[in-house]
Amino acid sequence: MAEVILKKVEKKYPNGFKAVHGIDLEIQDGEFMVFVGPSGCAKSTTLRMIAGLEEISGGQIYIGDKVVNDLPPKDRGIAMVFQNYALYPHMTVYENMAFGLKMAKVPKSEIDTRVKEAAEKLEITELLDRKPKEMSGGQRQRVAVGRAIVRKPDVFLFDEPLSNLDAKLRVSMRVRITQLHKQLKAEGQNATMIYVTHDQVEAMTMGDRICVLNYGKIMQVDTPLNLYNFPANKFVAGFIGSPAMNLVEGELTGEENKVYVTLDGGVKLLLPTEKAQKVKGHIGKKVWFGVRPENIGNNLTNPEASERKAKGRINIVEQMGNEEFIYFTIGKNQYTSRIPVEKSTGVTFGNDESFYFDMDKCHIFDYETEANITL
Secondary structure, eight states: OOOEEEEEEEEEOTTSOEEEEEEEEEEOTTOEEEEEOSTTSSHHHHHHHHHTSSOOSEEEEEETTEEOTTSOGGGTTEEEEOTTOOOOTTSOHHHHHHHHHHHTTOOHHHHHHHHHHHHHHTTOGGGTTOOGGGSOHHHHHHHHHHHHHHTOOSEEEEESTTTTSOHHHHHHHHHHHHHHHHHHHHTTOOOEEEEEESOHHHHHHHOSEEEEEETTEEEEEEOHHHHHHSOSBHHHHHHSSSSOOEEEEEEEEEETTEEEEEETTTEEEEOOHHHHHHHGGGTTSEEEEEEOGGGEEOOOOSTTGGGSEEEEEEEEEEEOSSEEEEEEEETTEEEEEEEEGGGOOOOOTTOEEEEEEOGGGOEEEETTTOBBSOO
């Protein structure tokens, strides 16, 4: 079993700064868990505490059924892949991958088998005799991953491993690591992976589940689709998704058994009955209104469109090939609409256009706590 459990884990530095605030998390055996959040949210610190590279100030960390708080990194059954590859420049790829096994006094024949198997999985067999300086960044990163695989650890830890690569290489390495996880699972090997990134696209495409962190606290842990469709709070709503969710201040108002979101610029948008029931305790109060760009369109044929549409002034239109992003202003608020190119109406800068808000898919957040009150 290679589950990882964090119970009330804290990190407090000698100067009194508390980086991690008593987090609880269960990572299942064989799961691909992604830690994501902005810079300074303590995602790397949390990973390093699991690895044993950073002391914990409170709580317990379990790997399998063992408490590992006091175990050195080499005894925790983990293998870590770093941002900067950390390869030995004077050694060949083969020697780099074999080094940890030699130190552990694994028999030579076993080392040879493991290195060649890992190289085949990562398609770097032809690189085994090269040294790091003779390879590209993407190839070096594959060697770093291979060095982790040969150790057959209980848990793989990745600390922003793709951040030094260019955009195209990042995509191909992202796919390769995801495939590797599925392949190891299919072969019955330990495949628990914890992956740190600040890139929410990486998080959405790679993780079985995602742990969203901010200021050393867990904001939400869920599958990528649930985080996207059912964000627990304003932070998660704004962080997950590209382009980001539109989030603006508003007020809930009630008229004739109907509930509206009133926004700057004289806009009143009708909430559907089910959402209206959930937010009725907030009528008359300020709230945060959230709607994703793909849920704002120019579909004005809907019979309820009159109470769900608003006129905005076009600022920018970005052509993305298969879709377009329209940035427009209503009152003091700027919004983004994401429209498939076949539904484009050819809007241009400076024009006033009507936009339909799909209120069935909107989110309302408490103004003070920022919790999602439409869930």
